[in-house]
Amino acid sequence: MNQIELRLSxxxxxxxxxxxxxxxxVPAIQDGRxxxxxxxxxxxxxxxLQTGKVGEGDGLVSPEQANKLAEVCALNALGAIxxxxxxxxRVAQVIKVVGFVASDPSFTGQPGVINGASDLFKVAFGDAGTHARSAVGVAALPLDAPVEVEVLVALKDE
Known part of the structure; x- marks a missing residue:
């Protein structure tokens, strides 16, 4: 097991x-580095793991639950990489994270949800996990997922 996976473990x-x-x-594609x-x-x-819209109130996915789901999305991105x-x-830097949150119309806490992914990359890669990011509220996601995350990383020179 490498250092990144040991930190996560x-x-x-x-x-x-x-x-x-x-x-x-495909889950991931490489273009140069x-x-x-x-x-x-x-x-x-x-x-x-869960379906529905994120927000406060009955029948909604809580922001705390969605934060943990964003972490799972980030783990899946690492699996694809x-x-x-x-x-x-081989990852030199996490460059960009884009997070989508299926949001109740009154919900504005998308950044806090996507912190679940950002925090995971920081634990896994240390300073190289610091990245640019967008956290976007959307009306719906595939399969009624509450959260979706995509990632761009740079690889080390071989």
Whole structure:
């Protein structure tokens, strides 16, 4: 196990295998030293962990739950990167994270939700996990997922 996976293991997390695509795309693609992931949903063992809109109130996914789901999305992105490049130690920098939050119309806490992904990258990569980011509220996501995260990373020179 490499240092990145050891750091995650220390907080009880494991990088999963790359999730199977739900359509006509690949989980990640490399362009030179850059790896772009497709949007990753909060899937575990082939199943969506939770569905619904994020917000405050009955019948909604709480911001705290959504934050943990964003962490799962980030883990899935790492799984997609690892499957493509073979070893997460090849990542030099997390460059950009884009997070989408299926939001109740009154919900404005998207940045706090996507912090679940950002915090995970900081734990995994230290300073190299610091990145630019967008956190966007949307009306709906695939499979009624509450959160989706996509990532751009730079690889080390070989």
């Amino acid at each position: 220390a907080i009880g997390l494991t990088v999963p295998d790359a999730p199977a695509p739900a359509g006509a795309y 850059r790896v772009y992931t497709s949007g990753q949903l909060p899937m575990a063992a082939g199943s969506l 690892k499957a493509l490049v073979g070893d997460l130690e």
